[in-house]
Amino acid sequence: MSPSRKRARLAAAGVATTLATLTTLVTAGSASATTLNGSWAPFSRCPVDDPSMLAADGANVTDTCLTTHASSGTIKLGNTTATTGVTDMQFGVLSGSTASLVSPSGGGLVADPVKIPGGLLGLMCPSKVPVITQICQQLTDNTLNNVIATVQPAGKPSDFDLSAGLGSGKPILTLPVKIHLQNPFLASTCTIGSDSNPILLKPKNVTAPDTSFARFDGNGTPDPDNGDLLRIDLTGASVSDDSFAVPGATGCGGLGLLDAAVDLKTGLPSAAGKNKLVLNSASTYLGGLYDPSSFAPTSGRKMSAFWHSAAH
Known part of the structure; x- marks a missing residue:
């Protein structure tokens, strides 16, 4: 097999999937990482x-x-726009x-939490509902007011389009997500979207x-x-999606009552075209x-051995 065909084989099998997964850059999770030498360094959580x-x-x-x-981005949901922080996503790709995609132990997606502008005051207040009014009166303390949002998977990605990742303007995949809202007054189960009714991102380059x-x-x-391994670097891509709807x-x-208060002030549910990533x-x-x-036939085991040899 010629060098150009070898590169093409690896690229065709994985590049579009790689680009597709750029769309999950605001998704959060947790997983341990291993420090790796040299060209292996970016793949610290590869499964x-x-x-x-x-x-x-x-x-x-x-x-x-x-x-x-x-390192940055924005996401608009209804009437609220938040800035995203540093995000790292890692998967194994089987071609x-x-x-x-194969997720590492603990999840493939790790991101900085996002602070919702205005906090709970911005999400719920003022309100004519007595219970909500009482909460609003207690939100002078920043600790009580702060709302932290993390975007979480709400199902498996689907509808991969391998050709879309190589160009621009065409949806690459469908990614179901939900947004977990954390605040002392909100239940631990508080989310925008859910596993049964997720936000369906369909981003494109x-x-x-x-x-x-x-x-x-x-x-x-x-x-x-003569290296036994090949790394493909894809840099400078911008990704956007304004086609998704956002449930309440x-x-x-x-x-x-708190669901309704969040929905009313935030403008949820929000139809497709009114939200943007x-x-x-x-x-x-x-x-x-x-x-x-x-x-062959043990290339997977050889990959693992190489990866571990770079750990320190």
């Missing part, structure tokens, strides 16, 4: 030891590591007749990414000519064996 990744044979199925990092390729050795040392709040307490310049990295077939 190389997941049974499905280890089972990749290098002939029919290949496994690669995927990570996306963004065969189709491409699928506003601009196509810049792409570069680099080979490296198993321990992470760059090796342009649920599980916020007060026999539904914007992710500023993002960096995505895809790493895997340069020639998986040369390690």
Whole structure:
């Protein structure tokens, strides 16, 4: 297999999926990370030891590591717009007749919490409902007023379009999410959207990414000519979606009164076209064996061994 075909094989199998996952940059989760050397560094949470990744044979199925990092963006839900913080997303990618994602232990998505502008005062107050009015009168303390929002998965991604990730203006996937709202007055179950009625993001590239390729050795040392691994870097992409609808709040307490208060002030439910996700310049990295077939039928186990050899 020629070098260009090897690069094309890895890119075609994973690049579009990589770009697709840029859309989840505001999603939050938790997972432990391992510090890795050299070119392996971005893939600190790659699930190389997941049974499905280890089972990749290098002939029919290949496994690669995927990570996306963004430092800023905005999300508008109804009448409220919030700035997103640093977000890191990592998955394993299994590529065969189709491409699928494998989450690391603890979740594939880690993001800085988002503080809702105005806090609970901005979400619920003023109100003519006595219970809500009493809460509003107690919100002079910033600790009581602060509302922290985290976007969480509410189902599995679907509708991957491999070609859309290479260009711009075309939805890449459908991503179900819900937004968890945290405040001392809100129940721990308070969310905007839910597993049964999620927000369905269908983001697309506003601009196509810049792409570069680099080979490296198993321990992470760059090796342009003979490296067993290949890293594809996709940088500078912008992502946006204004097609999604936002359901009302649920599980916020007060026999539904707090749900209604959040909905009324925030403008929820909010129809498609009135909400928007914007992710500023993002960096995505895809790493895997340069020639998986040369390690068949145990390429998945070889990938895992290489990854662990770079840990320190």
